[in-house]
Amino acid sequence: MSVYSGLAGESGPVGTAIGSAQASGREVGAVGGAHWDGGVVARLAHWAATVPDQPAVGFVADPVDGVVEQLTYAELDARARGLAQYLRSRIDRGDRVLLLFAPSPGFPVAFVGCLYAGLVPVVAPVPDGQRHRGERLRGVVDSAGAACVLTDAATLPDIRQWTVGVGAAGLRVVAVDTDVPTRGTWTVPDFQPDDPAFLQYTSGSTSQPRGVVVTHGNIAANAELCHRLTGCDRDSRFGGWLPMHHDFGLLFLLLFPLYTGARTVHMSASVFLRRPWSWLHLIDRFRLDLVPAPNFGFELCLRRVTPERAAGLDLSSWRVAVMGAEPVQPETLRGFVDRFAPQGFRAGTLSAGYGLAESTLMVTCEVGAVEPVVGRFDAAALERGDLVPVPGSPTTLATPSGALEGATGPVRELVRCGLVEESDADTRIVDPADGGELPDGRVGELWLRGPSVAAGYWGDPEGTERVFGGLTAAGEGGFLRTGDLAVRFEGGLYFVGRIKEMMIIHGRNLYPQDVEYEARLAEEALRGLVGAAFSVPVPEERVVLVHEVRPGDAAGRMPEVAAAVRRRVAEEFGVALAGLLLVRPGAVRRTTSGKVRRGWAREAFLRGELRPLFSEVSAEARAVVGAAAGELAAAAMPGGAR
Secondary structure, eight states: OOTTTTTTTSOSHHHHHHHHHHHTTOOOSOOTTOOOOOHHHHHHHHHHHHSTTSEEEEEESOTTTOOEEEEEHHHHHHHHHHHHHHHHTTSOTTOEEEEOOOSSTHHHHHHHHHHHHTOEEEEOOOOOSOHHHHHHHHHHHHHHTOSEEEEOTTTHHHHHHHHHHTTOTTSEEEETTTSSOSOOOOOOOOOOTTSEEEEEEESOOSSOOEEEEEEHHHHHHHHHHHHHHHOOOTTOEEEEOOOTTSHHHHIIIIIHHHHHTOEEEEOOHHHHHHOTHHHHHHHHHTTOOBOOBOHHHHHHHHHHOOHHHHTTOOOTTOOBEEEOSSOOOHHHHHHHHHHHGGGTOOGGGEEEEEEOGGGSSEEEEOOSOSSOOEEEEEHHHHHTTBOOBOTTOOOOTTSOGGGOSSOOSOEEEEEOOOBGGGSSSEEEEEOTTTOOBOOTTBOEEEEEESTTSOOOBTTOHHHHHHHHOBOOTTSOOOBEEEEEEEEEETTEEEEEEEGGGOEEETTEEEOHHHHHHHHHHHOGGGTTOOEEEEEEESSSEEEEEEEEOOTTTTTTOHHHHHHHHHHHHHHHHSOOOSEEEEEOTTOSOBOTTSOBOHHHHHHHHHHTOOOOSEEEEOHHHHHTSOHHHHHHHHHHTTTOOO
C-alpha cells in the first residue's frame, strides 16, 4: 500500500506536498506510463538472486594501490535486510533517518537498509566542527523530524559530540557496522511509484533547509533516462569521488548502477582534492567507463596533474564523462582534451549535462557527439535576452572565441547541455513574469513537467506550490519552475544563469558566471579558483567581484593583478567594477555540490564580514555597506595588501 494513499488531503508533511502537486494538475510519481515493477528495491532483490556474486559497490581509500573494500549484490542485500529488520523493530515505516557517513562501504548498506525497511533516508555531510555547517545540519534534523542517525563506528564519537553541541543529545545514534546484525530475514515490502524514497536537502540558508521528496517512481524514471542517454547496462563500470550527500553522487554513483545491475567504485572527495591525479588512477585501475564530475573537478586536474603524474595512465576506458552541477566552461573542455589525449581520453567522452534535485537528478545530457557542441553567440544580443549566433562561427570545441573571424563585438561561448527531445520532461522556456511561453532563441526560465520531477518540498506546502505548481499563461499547470535561465536553439538547451543571480546593469542582463570566468582568464593567479560576482545599488546597480587569489602567485603585485581583472571585465562587458576584493583560496563559500554561494558573498560584503588580501571599493559602494565594511574597505584603499 502506498504511504501516500489517503494522505493527499491531510495536513501532514507528506500530504501537504503531494496535495499541492495534485491540486496544480501535476501527475505525481508516474513512470512514463510504463508498467511499475517495484523500482530500485525490486531491482536490487532481483540482482541479488540472479547474480549474487557480482560486485555491486566498492570503496578504495587509495585509488593508486590501496585495497578495495567490496560488497557483492548478495552481501549488500543480506546486510541491508539485517539493518531493515533492526530498524523496523524500533521505528515506524515512513520515519526519516539521518545518514552521516565518511566514505565507506557502510553507507550503501545504510541507505539500502532504509529503503528495504520502508524508511526515508536523509543523507547529509558529516559535521566538521564549522559552526554554520553544524547549525545547518541541525536545521535538517528539525525539518525532517529524524527519528535516529545512522553512521559507522569510526565516525560515531564525532556524531555524538555534534548532537551534544547542537542540543540534540537525545537523538538516537546507531553504528551500522557494530550495533546491527549483518544478516536478517526481513521481507521487503512492496512499494508504489508515489511512495517517498528519500529526502534530498538542497543547499540553502541555515534556518530554512528544503528537503525534496524523491519518490521510488522518480528514481526509476531518472534511472531509465540515464540508461537511454548514456547507454549504461550491466557491463558498465561507474565510479568517482562525488560525495553521497549530494544528488549527483547519490544517484549517479550509487542508485543508477544498482538499478542497472552494474558495478560502482567510490573514492573520497577529500583524497581527490588533495591529490587530483588519484581520480584518474581510479578510472585507469578499475577500467571505469561512466564517471561524472562538476567542471571544477576537471579544472583541478588541469592545474595540478602534471605530465609526469599523467605518464603511464590509460584513460581509454572512459566512455562518458558527465559534467554537471555548475556551468561547463569551454576552456576547461579544451584544456582537458588537449592535456589527456596522450592517455587515450577522447573529446566525445565529455558530456555536458543539466539537472537539479527537484527533478531527481538528470534533465538533459549531451552524449554521443564526436565532441561537445559549443555555440558562439553575440554577447550584446544575449544581454537583451536573444541568442544570436556569430555568423559563420563553427560549433566545434577546437575553435576558441578569440579566434573567430567576422565577430563585430564580444562573443559568449555556451556549451550545449543536451537535446530537448531526448529528455523525459515536457520542457518549456517561459517568461517568469507572466508565464508566457517563449520561442526558440529567447532566454527565459526553464519549466519542467514529467516523471522525474519530484513530489515537492517536505513539510512546505507553500514552497511546493510556488516551485512545483507553475501555471503557464495558456492555463497548463503542474510545472517545476527551475529558477534557471535557459534558451532553446536548434533543438538543444543552453543555460545562461540563475534568475535570482542575474545582474541588470544599465538595462542589460549580465550573468555572474560570465564575469567570474573572464576575470580568471585575466590573471594566472586566479586560474582554477572561485569567484562570486553580484550587484549592489549605489544607487543604480553596480557590479562587485569577490575572487580567490593564490597569494604566492600574486606576491608583491596585487595592484597589477587587480588592474588586469578590471581591464578584462571592462573590455568584455563594458562595465567598471564598483568593488574588487581578492581573498584567500577557500574564502568564497560553495555548496556541497560545488556551486558558488553568490548570495552569501553579497551578504558578507554588505555586512563587512569579508577579510580580503587586497581590496578596491568605490566610495559609492562603501556607502551602501555597514560601518565595519566601510572601515575595512577604506583601510585597503587605494591598493595596500592586507
